[in-house]
Structure formats: structure tokens, C-alpha cells
Amino acid sequence: MRLQNRKEMNLSKIDELLEKVSNLYAEKEQDIEELRVKLLGKKGEITALFDEFRTVAPEYKREFGQKLNVLKNAALSKIEELKAKAEERGSSEKASFDLTKPGDKMDMGSRHPISITRQEILSIFKKFGYSVAEGPEIEDDWHVFGALNFPPEHPARDMQDTFFINNQSDNNILLRTHTSSVQVRTMESMGLPIRVVCPGRVFRNEAISARAHCIFHQVEGLYIDKNVSFADLKQAVLLFAQEMFGADTQIRMRPSYFPFTEPSAEVDVSCNICKGKGCNICKGTGWLEIMGCGMVDPNVLKASGIDPEVYSGFAFGMGIERIAMLKWQVKDLRHYFENDVRFLKEFETVI
Ligand code: PHE
Numbered sequence: 001m002r003l004q005n006r007k008e009m010n011l012s013k014i015d016e017l018l019e020k021v022s023n024l025y026a027e028k029e030q031d032i033e034e035l036r037v038k039l040l041g042k043k044g045e046i047t048a049l050f051d052e053f054r055t056v057a058p059e060y061k062r063e064f065g066q067k068l069n070v071l072k073n074a075a076l077s078k079i080e081e082l083k084a085k086a087e088e089r090g091s092s093e094k095a096s097f098d099l100t101k102p103g104d105k106m107d108m109g110s111r112h113p114i115s116i117t118r119q120e121i122l123s124i125f126k127k128f129g130y131s132v133a134e135g136p137e138i139e140d141d142w143h144v145f146g147a148l149n150f151p152p153e154h155p156a157r158d159m160q161d162t163f164f165i166n167n168q169s170d171n172n173i174l175l176r177t178h179t180s181s182v183q184v185r186t187m188e189s190m191g192l193p194i195r196v197v198c199p200g201r202v203f204r205n206e207a208i209s210a211r212a213h214c215i216f217h218q219v220e221g222l223y224i225d226k227n228v229s230f231a232d233l234k235q236a237v238l239l240f241a242q243e244m245f246g247a248d249t250q251i252r253m254r255p256s257y258f259p260f261t262e263p264s265a266e267v268d269v270s271c272n273i274c275k276g277k278g279c280n281i282c283k284g285t286g287w288l289e290i291m292g293c294g295m296v297d298p299n300v301l302k303a304s305g306i307d308p309e310v311y312s313g314f315a316f317g318m319g320i321e322r323i324a325m326l327k328w329q330v331k332d333l334r335h336y337f338e339n340d341v342r343f344l345k346e347f348e349t350v351i
Contacts, residue, residue: 010052014067017045021075024082027089032082039075046072110348114217114336117324118199121219124243125197128236130221133196135182137203138165141172143181147303148260161205163214175203178317180260183222187304192311193225199320210332217320222296224306224313230263230295233314237267237293244323245272252287261294261315273329281329288326291318 021039026032039046049068056064122132163175182198190196199219206212223236234253241249249272253265268289271282278284293316298308321333330336335343
């Protein structure tokens with residue numbers, strides 16, 4: 001009889017606790033932990049029932065034990081459920097935005113020194129009335145060499161170690177070695193007079209070093225009209241040099257050779273670092289080479305259908321990397337291609 005009562009007492013306690021467990025509620029993780037300890041901790045109510053289980057008469061142990069396990073599992077899963085909900089709430093709180101807070105500062109990009117220099121060169125020539133023309137990087141032999149008075153098989157073609165594109169049907173396709181090809185295209189398509197600057201990437205099969213790269217950028221210029229003389233060329237180059245390197249800049253021209261110009265010259269500017277006195281940038285000479293130029297060869301005019309008896313013109317070409325190196329005293333050309341952020345950041349303040 002005593003055992004019978006005891007069994008009933010415990011079963012009703014289990015039912016009571018089951019009811020309590022199903023209504024358990026807490027939001028904070030700390031409160032949930034408190035509930036767990038109250039029920040399942042060392043001195044917890046459910047733990048106490050497990051202790052009592054030992055005193056239950058053997059014939060009731062099975063039923064009692066089963067019920068007790070149901071209670072324990074219900075309590076465990078309730079606690080887990082509350083914890084999961086609390087966690088979910090916590091992470092969604094973290095993810096929600098405070099719309100009144102200022103945004104994260106974004107790092108601004110800046111223009112690449114080659115783009116800055118290209119733009120500066122072009123804007124100087126635009127002021128002089130030149131327009132800008134661009135053309136394809138993959139070219140044919142005619143536009144890069146043939147129309148520019150490079151005779152077939154002439155060693156002059158080797159002057160500009162060319163990347164040929166191996167195309168079985170046609171091996172005249174190549175990567176342009178200079179943007180003079182755009183000048184040819186302009187002569188073919190544009191009415192006269194012509195005053196144009198041609199910026200772009202060019203390709204030469206050269207070993208990469210501090211002073212040379214197989215890809216670089218050029219701006220070439222062409223001016224064709226009636227009565228254009230070498231004096232006009234000299235004046236255009238001088239004005240450009242003074243705009244680019246400073247009003248006190250001097251130029252000098254040294255005789256040179258290009259198949260497409262006659263006469264031809266290399267242009268030097270007075271060293272803007274030592275003002276002509278001689279330093280390690282100009283290697284003690286006081287002069288820095290900046291471009292090639294010359295009067296357009298009559299054969300070049302003829303090849304594009306322009307009458308050299310009526311028209312004459314001049315052309316010039318410069319490497320953008322070289323101008324940028326002189327302007328900012330960058331000693332290694334490879335910096336322009338590696339895009340190391342520490343290098344690029346130096347140009348952030350240049351507009
Ligand atoms: N095309 C020449 C070069 O790439 C530069 C140049 C252009 C020289 C026009 C003279 C006249 O080196």
C-alpha cells in the first residue's frame with residue numbers, strides 16, 4: 001500500500017513537471033541556463049526524481065522509469081529549443097543595421113600614373129588644335145610597316161622586334177609596334193588638313209628590364225597641311241616640352257633615322273631636375289631624350305594617296321612611360337606594370 005501511494009505520488013509529480021516543462025520560457029541565455037540547473041542540475045527537480053526512482057517498488061520501476069525518461073528528454077529538448085531561439089535572436093540583432101550610423105569609409109581609387117600622363121599629353125595637344133584618334137592593337141603589316149616606307153624584307157623592320165601572330169592563312173598579322181599605324185589609318189580616312197594625336201598600347205619583343213618592357217604606351221602625332229615646315233615641327237615640340245616640363249625648358253634636336261620621316265630627329269629636353277647642370281638622372285649631360293620626330297617622308301604621303309607636291313607634314317612619337325619617368329623620377333619602368341598599391345598611392349594627390 002505504501003509503495004502504491006509512493007508510485008502515484010511520483011507519477012503525478014512527473015506529470016506536473018511535464019506540464020511545467022512544456023510551458024517553460026526564457027529569453028536571455030543566462031535565464032535559460034538557470035532553468036536548466038533548476039530542473040536537471042545536481043539538485044534539480046528532475047534529478048531528484050531519478051534519486052527517488054531507486055526506492056520505487058520493482059513492479060513499478062518500468063512504468064516509472066519510462067515516464068521519467070520522457071520528462072527528462074522533454075526538458076532537454078525544451079532547453080535546446082530556447083537556446084537556439086536566443087542565439088537566432090542574437091545574431092539577427094547583430095546583422096540588423098543602424099541606419100542612422102555613418103557608413104564605413106571607402107578607400108577611393110586613384111588614376112594610374114600612365115593614365116595621368118597620357119591625359120596630360122593629350123590635353124596639351126588638344127589645346128594646340130589636335131584631335132585624338134585611336135586604332136586597333138592587332139594590326140596588319142601594311143599599317144605598321146608597309147605604308148610607312150619600310151621596304152619588304154628591309155632590316156629596318158627589325159628595328160622594332162615585332163610580335164607576329166601565327167595565322168596559317170596570313171602571317172601579316174601582328175601586334176602593332178608603334179601607334180604610327182593609327183596615323184596611317186587617319187591619312188587613309190580623314191580629309192586634309194590633318195592634326196591628330198594617337199595614344200595607345202604598343203608591343204615589342206624586348207627583354208623586360210628597368211628601362212624596357214614588351215608592352216608600353218605611346219602618343220604619336222601627325223600634322224599634314226600645305227606649307228608645313230621643319231620650323232613648325234620645332235615650334236610644336238618646344239611648346240609641348242614647355243607645357244609638360246616647365247616654361248623654362250629648352251629643347252635640342254639630334255639627327256636620327258626613321259623610315260617614315262626625312263629628315264628625322266631625336267628630341268632632348270633640358271634636364272628639369274638639375275636645370276641643365278648635370279645630375280644622375282640626365283647622366284651628367286644636362287639633357288633627357290623624350291621623343292623621335294621628323295618630316296613625313298613623301299613616300300608615306302603617297303602610300304596613303306596624299307600628293308607630296310601639294311602637302312607636307314611632320315610626325316612625332318613618344319613613350320608615355322618615359323615621359324612619366326622623367327616627370328616623377330621613377331627609376332624603374334616595371335613599377336608601372338606591377339600595380340603595387342604602395343606605388344600607386346604616391347599618385348593619389350595628382351589630379
Ligand atoms: N614611331 C616611332 C617609334 O615608335 C616614333 C616616331 C614617330 C618617330 C613619328 C618619328 C616620327 O619609335
